Amino acid sequence: MPTKEGFVYLTSIMDLFSRRIISWDLSTTLETTNIISLINKVKATRKSNPKIIHSDRGSQFTSKEYCEITAGITRSYSKKAYPWDNACIESFHAIIKRECLNEYNISSYNEARRLVFSYIDGFYNTVRIHSHCGYISPLEFEQTYFDKVQKVNKAA
Incomplete structure (x- = not known):
């Protein structure tokens, strides 16, 4: 995204089960190194490591370091010129631009970071409804699922 100081780049990881941005x-x-830190964050904060990680074929996703950090995780890559293989995250990036970022003439990295944080953590994951989630937020969808699993486990 452009700022008055230059471009900044949003990298995000989505859980396809709930459409929640988890990192x-x-x-x-x-x-x-930016991707590596995100994957480490996911590994540290989720109950289990990702089983599959899908990305485009950018050099950061085909590097030796990326392959090392994702060892044991199935790596899935979009085919060249097939952006719809990565449709969920591409859709998210279009949504954040349309619903938030395009409304501002962003002056700095810090302002961009505040806007992205506010949108993802204050709205997208917690409030914004998704048809995939039965028209509830990703966070509510996950909580509903885990509550059901817990009830089943207690009954067993």
């Missing part, structure tokens, strides 16, 4: 970062470069 994101904003950076001034597209370096592999």
Whole structure:
């Protein structure tokens, strides 16, 4: 996204079960280290490691470091010129631009970070309804699912 200071790049990881953005970062470069830190964050905060991780074929997703950090996880790549293979996250990035970022003439990295944080953590994951989730938020969808699993486990 453009700012008055230059471009900043949003990298995000979505859980396809709930459409929740489970990790994101904003950076001034597209370096592999940004992706590595996001994957480490997901591994540290989720109950289990991702089973499959899907991405485009950018150099950061095909690097040796990326392959090492995702060892044991099935890596799925979009085919060249097939953006719909990555449709869910592409849709999210279009939505955040349309519903939030395009409304502002962003002056700095810090302002962009505040806007992205406010949108993802304050609205998209917690309030914004999704048809995939039965017209509830991703966070509510996950909680409903885990409550049902807990009830089944107690009954067993």
